Amino acid sequence: MSSGWLRRRLLPGGPLPAPRPPAPRASPVPYRRPRFLRGSGAADAPRRRDHRPVRSPARGRQLPWDAGYAEIINADKSEFNEDQAACGQLSIRRCAFGTEEDQEWLTLCPEELEAVVEGLVPTHPPMNLSGRCVCPSDPQFVEEKGIRAEDVVIGALENAFRECDELIGKELEATGQVGGCTALVAVSLQGKLYVANAGDSRAILIQRDEVRPLSAEFTPETERQRIQQLAFVYPELLAGEFTRLEFPRRLKGDDLGQKVLFRDHHMSGWSYKHVEKSDLKYPLIHGQGRQARLLGTLAVSRGLGDHQLRVLDTDIQLKPFLLSVPQVTVLDTGQLEPQEDDVVVMATDGLWDVLSNEQVARLARSFLPGKREDPHRFSELAQMLIHCTQGAGDSPPGEGQVSYDDVSVFVIPLHNQGHGSSGH
Amino acid sequence: MSSGWLRRRLLPGGPLPAPRPPAPRASPVPYRRPRFLRGSGAADAPRRRDHRPVRSPARGRQLPWDAGYAEIINADKSEFNEDQAACGQLSIRRCAFGTEEDQEWLTLCPEELEAVVEGLVPTHPPMNLSGRCVCPSDPQFVEEKGIRAEDVVIGALENAFRECDELIGKELEATGQVGGCTALVAVSLQGKLYVANAGDSRAILIQRDEVRPLSAEFTPETERQRIQQLAFVYPELLAGEFTRLEFPRRLKGDDLGQKVLFRDHHMSGWSYKHVEKSDLKYPLIHGQGRQARLLGTLAVSRGLGDHQLRVLDTDIQLKPFLLSVPQVTVLDTGQLEPQEDDVVVMATDGLWDVLSNEQVARLARSFLPGKREDPHRFSELAQMLIHCTQGAGDSPPGEGQVSYDDVSVFVIPLHNQGHGSSGH
Numbered sequence: 001m002s003s004g005w006l007r008r009r010l011l012p013g014g015p016l017p018a019p020r021p022p023a024p025r026a027s028p029v030p031y032r033r034p035r036f037l038r039g040s041g042a043a044d045a046p047r048r049r050d051h052r053p054v055r056s057p058a059r060g061r062q063l064p065w066d067a068g069y070a071e072i073i074n075a076d077k078s079e080f081n082e083d084q085a086a087c088g089q090l091s092i093r094r095c096a097f098g099t100e101e102d103q104e105w106l107t108l109c110p111e112e113l114e115a116v117v118e119g120l121v122p123t124h125p126p127m128n129l130s131g132r133c134v135c136p137s138d139p140q141f142v143e144e145k146g147i148r149a150e151d152v153v154i155g156a157l158e159n160a161f162r163e164c165d166e167l168i169g170k171e172l173e174a175t176g177q178v179g180g181c182t183a184l185v186a187v188s189l190q191g192k193l194y195v196a197n198a199g200d201s202r203a204i205l206i207q208r209d210e211v212r213p214l215s216a217e218f219t220p221e222t223e224r225q226r227i228q229q230l231a232f233v234y235p236e237l238l239a240g241e242f243t244r245l246e247f248p249r250r251l252k253g254d255d256l257g258q259k260v261l262f263r264d265h266h267m268s269g270w271s272y273k274h275v276e277k278s279d280l281k282y283p284l285i286h287g288q289g290r291q292a293r294l295l296g297t298l299a300v301s302r303g304l305g306d307h308q309l310r311v312l313d314t315d316i317q318l319k320p321f322l323l324s325v326p327q328v329t330v331l332d333t334g335q336l337e338p339q340e341d342d343v344v345v346m347a348t349d350g351l352w353d354v355l356s357n358e359q360v361a362r363l364a365r366s367f368l369p370g371k372r373e374d375p376h377r378f379s380e381l382a383q384m385l386i387h388c389t390q391g392a393g394d395s396p397p398g399e400g401q402v403s404y405d406d407v408s409v410f411v412i413p414l415h416n417q418g419h420g421s422s423g424h
Numbered sequence: 425m426s427s428g429w430l431r432r433r434l435l436p437g438g439p440l441p442a443p444r445p446p447a448p449r450a451s452p453v454p455y456r457r458p459r460f461l462r463g464s465g466a467a468d469a470p471r472r473r474d475h476r477p478v479r480s481p482a483r484g485r486q487l488p489w490d491a492g493y494a495e496i497i498n499a500d501k502s503e504f505n506e507d508q509a510a511c512g513q514l515s516i517r518r519c520a521f522g523t524e525e526d527q528e529w530l531t532l533c534p535e536e537l538e539a540v541v542e543g544l545v546p547t548h549p550p551m552n553l554s555g556r557c558v559c560p561s562d563p564q565f566v567e568e569k570g571i572r573a574e575d576v577v578i579g580a581l582e583n584a585f586r587e588c589d590e591l592i593g594k595e596l597e598a599t600g601q602v603g604g605c606t607a608l609v610a611v612s613l614q615g616k617l618y619v620a621n622a623g624d625s626r627a628i629l630i631q632r633d634e635v636r637p638l639s640a641e642f643t644p645e646t647e648r649q650r651i652q653q654l655a656f657v658y659p660e661l662l663a664g665e666f667t668r669l670e671f672p673r674r675l676k677g678d679d680l681g682q683k684v685l686f687r688d689h690h691m692s693g694w695s696y697k698h699v700e701k702s703d704l705k706y707p708l709i710h711g712q713g714r715q716a717r718l719l720g721t722l723a724v725s726r727g728l729g730d731h732q733l734r735v736l737d738t739d740i741q742l743k744p745f746l747l748s749v750p751q752v753t754v755l756d757t758g759q760l761e762p763q764e765d766d767v768v769v770m771a772t773d774g775l776w777d778v779l780s781n782e783q784v785a786r787l788a789r790s791f792l793p794g795k796r797e798d799p800h801r802f803s804e805l806a807q808m809l810i811h812c813t814q815g816a817g818d819s820p821p822g823e824g825q826v827s828y829d830d831v832s833v834f835v836i837p838l839h840n841q842g843h844g845s846s847g848h
Contacts, residue, residue, distance in 0.1 A: 129683040129696050141673040154693025248565040259553040266749045269578025272553050325690040
C-alpha cells in the first residue's frame with residue numbers, strides 16, 4: 001500500500017448495533033495491533049529503528065481455519081504497521097464472534113449482510129425479499145438474467161466497500177483526520193471463497209500443479225483508461241495543471257512541435273501527435289511500475305478514505321479519481337477438492353513488489369509438505385515469505401530482493417474447511 | 425446488426441487523395457453491391473420477397489488470399505444488404521490497389537496509416553517521428569513502457585474508427601441523412617492479423633483442435649457498467665424519462681415499496697433495494713440477449729454514425745452512449761504456423777444469432793478437408809454457413825435455427841499467406 005494511511009481505527013468498539021435503527025456510532029477508536037498478535041512477544045515491545053521483528057500469532061493461539069499470519073514493519077512511515085490485519089468468524093444474524101477477535105471489524109454494514117442471508121437460496125435468489133407475489137413469473141426473470149446466489153454476495157461486498165468508504169469519509173470529516181487505505185477481503189460462505197480487492201494487495205491460490213491469481217491490482221497504470229476518461233469528461237478536475245495524455249516520458253520544451261508517441265483515454269494502443277504547449281504539463285499518470293503515480297501523488301487507484309487528499313500545495317482533489325468499489329472473484333472451493341497443502345496467500349504490496357506469484361508458490365510447495373504435523377506451519381510459511389522480502393540468507397537464489405515497505409501476509413489452508421468467514 | 429443503417433456510402437468515389445493537404449471530399453456516393461460480387465448472377469437481378477439467393481463472388485474472381493465470401497438479404501428492412509462488405513490489398517504509401525476492388529473503402533484516414541508505416545520498426549517504435557534526438561534515452565523510455573510496433577497499429581485502428589465516425593457525422597449533417605452501422609475489420613500486416621470490432625459482428629479463428637474468438641461483442645448488456653456510469657455522471661442524458669438501474673424485469677406500480685433485486689453502475693453483482701417511484705421509469709438498458717436495447721432503441725453499444733439518432737418522440741440522444749472505438753485483438757499468424765484448413769471466419773450478427781462458434785468450427789472442419797483442390801471452397805463454406813441459418817435441409821441436426829437478419833460472411837484462409845490487408 002502506498003500513501004496516506006488510516007492511522008486510527010474508525011470503527012466502534014461497542015457491541016454490534018442492531019440492523020435497524022442503527023445505534024449511534026461511538027467516536028473512532030485508536031489504532032492498535034490486531035488482537036490475535038497479543039502474547040506474540042515482540043508485538044508489544046517498543047520498536048527500534050534497527051530492530052524489525054517479524055510477528056505472528058503466538059503458538060497455541062489459533063485463527064479460524066488454522067490460518068497463518070505474519071507481518072513486518074519496515075517503512076518507517078509511521079509508528080505502526082500500515083498494513084492492518086483482521087480475521088474472524090461470523091454467523092450472519094446471530095453475530096456470534098470468537099471471544100478475542102477484532103469484533104468491531106465485523107460490524108460494518110450489517111444491512112448488506114442481512115440482504116445476503118435472505119438472498120442465499122439454493123440456486124437463484126428471489127426477485128422480491130418480501131415474498132409477496134407481485135408477478136408470478138419473477139423466478140423466470142431472475143433465471144433468464146442468470147442471477148445466482150453468489151451474485152448477491154458479490155453485490156453485498158461491492159456495496160459494503162462503498163458504504164464503508166462513505167462512513168470513513170464522514171468520520172474523517174467529523175474528527176478532522178486524514179488518510180486512506182487499500183483493502184483486500186476474503187470471505188468464505190457456503191462452499192465459496194469470495195475475494196474482494198480495492199487497491200494493490202493481492203491474493204493467489206496455490207495448488208500442487210497450479211498457481212492462480214484471485215485478485216487484480218488497481219493502480220494508475222492498470223486503470224489508466226478509466227482515469228483519463230474521467231479527466232476527459234471533467235477537464236476541470238485537472239485545474240489546467242496536468243495533461244490527461246500519456247507519453248513515454250515527461251515532455252520538455254525541446255519537444256515542442258515534434259511528433260511523439262502518446263495515448264489518450266480511448267486508446268489501448270499508441271499513436272503519434274505533434275507536441276503542443278499543453279502537452280508539457282505534468283501528466284495525470286506518470287512513472288513506471290512501482291513508481292507510477294496518479295496526479296503525482298498516489299500509487300493506487302482504488303481504496304477507502306482519502307476524502308480530503310489534495311495534490312501538494314494545490315486544491316486539486318484525488319478522491320474523484322479513486323474508486324472504493326472492489327473487484328470480486330469467486331473460487332468454488334467445493335468443486336476444487338483442495339489437497340492437503342493447497343493454500344490461499346493474501347499479502348500486501350510489499351511482498352509482491354519483490355516476489356512473483358510463482359516464487360511464492362515455489363516457496364509454499366517446498367515448505368508445507370514437510371511440516372504437516374505442525375499446526376503453526378501456515379504462520380511459519382507467512383514468516384518465511386516475509387524473511388524472503390528482507391534479502392534473508394535463507395532465501396532461495398535469485399529470490400533475495402529487499403522490500404522496504406510494511407508487509408502483512410495471511411496463509412489460508414483450504415483442505416477440510418467448513419463454512420465461515422475470514423477477513424483481511 | 426441492428427437498427428438505423430447507413431443506406432448510402434459516405435466515401436468519395438474519386439482517386440485516392442494525397443495524404444496532406446486532404447483533397448476536397450466529393451458528395452456521398454449511393455449504396456451499391458460490393459464490386460467483387462459483380463457477375464455472380466443473382467446479385468444484379470431484381471429482388472423478390474420470396475427469393476432470397478445466397479450470393480458469392482463468381483468462380484474465377486479471386487479475392488485477396490483466396491478469401492471466401494457469401495451474403496444473404498433477409499431482413500426486409502431495406503432494398504439492400506445492410507451488412508456491407510469490402511475487401512482489398514493495399515500498400516501503404518504507394519496505394520496500389522487491385523483494379524476492381526472497392527478503392528474508396530481504403531482511402532479513409534490516410535494519416536493514420538502513414539503514422540503506422542513510420543512506427544513499424546523491428547521491435548519498438550521511435551519516441552519521435554522526426555528523428556531529431558531530443559532526449560538520448562528515448563529508446564529506453566519506449567522500451568520500459570513496453571511499447572511495441574503492434575501497439576502503433578492498434579492505436580492507428582482505434583483512431584481510424586474514431587476519425588471515420590467524425591467524418592460520417594459531418595457528412596450525415598451536410599446531407600441531411602440518418603443512419604449508423606457497426607464495423608468489424610481484419611488487417612494483416614507484417615505477419616500479424618489485427619481484428620478491430622465495434623459492434624455485434626464477430627471473428628473467430630478455427631484450427632484443427634481449437635476455436636478461438638478474435639473479437640468480443642459490444643451490446644447494451646456487455647457494456648452495461650460503462651453506460652450506467654455515464655448516466656450516473658450525466659443524469660440529464662436521461663431527461664427524467666429513464667431509470668439508470670437494472671432490474672430483472674420492468675417494475676410496475678404494485679412493486680412500490682417492495683424490496684427487489686437491482687444493480688447499478690458500480691456493481692457486477694446484484695443487491696436489493698426498496699422500490700421508489702423513479703424506479704418505475706423505463707430502464708436505460710432493457711431486455712435480454714438479442715432483445716436487449718439501449719434506451720429502448722439500439723441493440724448495439726459501439727459503432728459508427730447515428731449522430732442524430734434520438735429515442736422515438738423525444739429529444740433524448742443515443743450518440744453519447746455509443747462508442748466508435750473498436751477493441752483490437754492481435755493474432756500472431758507468423759507464430760501460429762497455420763495448417764491447410766485453418767481459417768478465420770468473420771460474420772455479422774445474423775450468423776451468430778443462430779450458430780455458435782463451435783457449430784461453425786465443426787461445419788468448417790467437416791467441409792474444408794475434402795475440397796482442397798477447389799479454389800472456390802472458402803466461398804462455398806461461407807455459403808454453406810449461411811444456408812445453415814436458413815433452416816436448410818442440409819443443416820446438421822440441431823443446427824437448423826432460422827435467422828431473419830441480413831448476413832455477410834468472410835472465410836479467410838491462413839495457410840501460406842504473405843503480407844497484405846483485408847477489410848470487412
